[in-house]
Amino acid sequence: MSSQAFNLFSFSGKMKVMHLSWMAFFITFMVWFNAAPLMSVIAASLGLTHSQIKTLLILNVALTIPARVIIGMLTDRYGPRKVYSLLLGLCAIPCFMFALGTSFEQLALARFLLGFIGAGFVVGIRMVSEWFPAKELGVAEGVYAGWGNFGSAAAAFTLPAVALAFGGDDGWRYAVGLTGAISLVFAFIYYANVTDTPKGATYFKPKKAGALEVTSKKDLLLLVVMKLPMYATLALLAWKLSPSGVALLSDNTEKGIYLLLTVILAADLLQTFNVNKAVFNGSIPEFERYEFKQVAVLNVLYFTTFGSELAVVSMLPLYFAETFELGMTQAGMVASSYAFMNLMSRPGGGWLSDRFGRKSTLLILTAGLALGYLGVAQIDSSWALPLAIIMVMLCSFFVQSGEGAVFAAVPLIKRRLTGQIAGMTGAYGNVGAVFFLTVYSMVATQTFFYVIAASALFGFLTLFLLTEPKGHIAEVNEDGEVTLISVS
CATH class of the missing domain: 1.20.1250.20 (MFS general substrate transporter like domains)
Structure with a gap:
């Protein structure tokens, strides 16, 4: 370091x-x-x-x-x-x-x-x-x-x-x-x-390849549960391309994709079991253990934060155009204020997390995110346009600061698995985007924002299961030497 x-x-x-x-x-x-x-x-x-x-x-x-x-x-x-x-x-x-x-x-x-x-x-x-x-x-x-x-x-x-x-x-x-x-x-x-x-530092690699390692039987069960929404989202995308959606795929191709996803899921679960056999014989040293619930909570939070960002960026220009009778160019420029906040909000969320703690920062930002989307849901044509822009930018601050705070915690769970943990958490952001855009296609815009706010409230509640990273992560190199990596 x-x-x-x-x-x-x-x-x-x-x-x-x-x-x-x-x-x-x-x-x-x-x-x-x-x-x-x-x-x-x-x-x-x-x-x-x-x-x-x-x-x-x-x-x-x-x-x-x-x-x-x-x-x-x-x-x-x-x-x-x-x-x-x-x-x-x-x-x-x-x-x-x-x-x-x-x-x-x-x-x-x-x-x-x-x-x-x-x-x-x-x-x-x-x-x-x-x-x-x-x-x-x-x-x-x-x-x-x-x-x-x-x-x-x-x-x-x-x-x-x-x-x-x-x-x-x-x-x-x-x-x-x-x-x-x-x-x-x-x-x-x-x-x-x-x-x-850095020169002289050790790059720690997973002990086994092909699936995320966990360190207890209950964590293995939770890992299996957390895999299912990702496969369900891929099935939903196949449905969108089917004759019931945009009709790119034939009915038989759609069914073939569902069958393929089922086979891949079965193979994935089998590989996950093979990689994590050690949890059944109690051979994992205490100092190498970590709690997968940490990963699950961060997945849920990124589902709401980045998932809602991708969804809202997709629909916001049209929303402003219709609500305030703007031209599409003007509406696009106004809506870009949401994405523009990324330049400062993500670093800001990470800075707050470094200074005031991972869990407390996430609690505050997730609560603000829920309130922010409740506020955006109230916007209608009676609002002054500058006030609507301020409301959207305020909401955006909590969304993107929350994303920064999530990934301020991800690398502090288990160093040798950071890429896989980040990959799963990042994937949940895309799962959230597909979910929210599907909701948007089925309900009124105000209801769409309420659904995001409800998901943020659920994320807020799951945060009470998160344990503040503290002390050290223990990693073992190829020679059997134990290295302690500070996480606080």
Whole structure:
């Protein structure tokens, strides 16, 4: 762990690693969301229908849930330097595929594969946790996540201008292709300029690969329960693509996907059991144990925080346009105030967590989140527009500060499993987004905000099960030596 002072304006040592990591995350989100601001132009260029556009947006997120879990495992096993660099390089390929696509089927395949780059976030969580002590970890993870997450907004602001600069029907192709080129180049920059740990530190790897390790029988049962919503969400996405949804898939293909998900779930549970056989014979030393309930609580909180952010960012421009009779351009600029808060709110949530404790900070921010969405639910055309913007930005502060506080706690549970824990927690953010957007498609907008507020209240109650990280994490290296890592 580096003893260097925390200085945002430094670009050496641990600060260099943090800055390069948020840049990598920024690029992954820019690539992941590069089509959204260009979709109307893409549709006009290739004659896509409204249903096909919706399908591309669904496919863009379909692979991210399992990808975050898989990338978390690979990160813990092979290290963030190799995994982040490889992810940036390989995901440039489907980005170029999309830029060169001439049919809906080609675009659909490229968008589906690009869902994998949405897992890049997980890699940096482990990388940053290796370089920063517990007292600085919240703000460091907050800067990484908050600044990196702004890549989606940067894509929205800059790519239309790039497309216009190239001009013509193919302007969007150059804009999308440019993001792929940036990703490919940065893969080499990242690999050449970071290391997994500071010099002399040990990178602890999982003892077994293929599933998250737990340390008790009740934790194994809870892990199985927490896996089920992720598979249910993938089934829901398949249903959205079925004849009952946007009709991209045939009835037989839909049933085939359900069968495949069932088989994968069975194999996943079997592998989980095999990896965790030790919990049945009591052979896990006390100093190596951790409580999986810590992970479950953080999953629930990220379901509400990041899940609601993704959902609200998707619907807010239309909501403002309809409520205040704004043009779509003006409504988009107003709604961007919600996402813009990420630059300060996530680092702010992490800083509060470092200073006042993980649990107490999460309790306050989650309560504020629930009240914030209750407030947003009251907005109607009788409100002054500036007041509505302030209400949305206040709510956004609690949402994104809560995200920062969640990932201030994630790396303090079990060091050698940080990638997998971050992957599962991150996946729950996408599960929340799919759930909330499905609710939005079925109920009135006010009810949609009430549902998010109710989920925040549930998260608030689960927080009383969270144990404040304190003392040390014990990890054992390959030579059997025990290392104590401070978490307070």
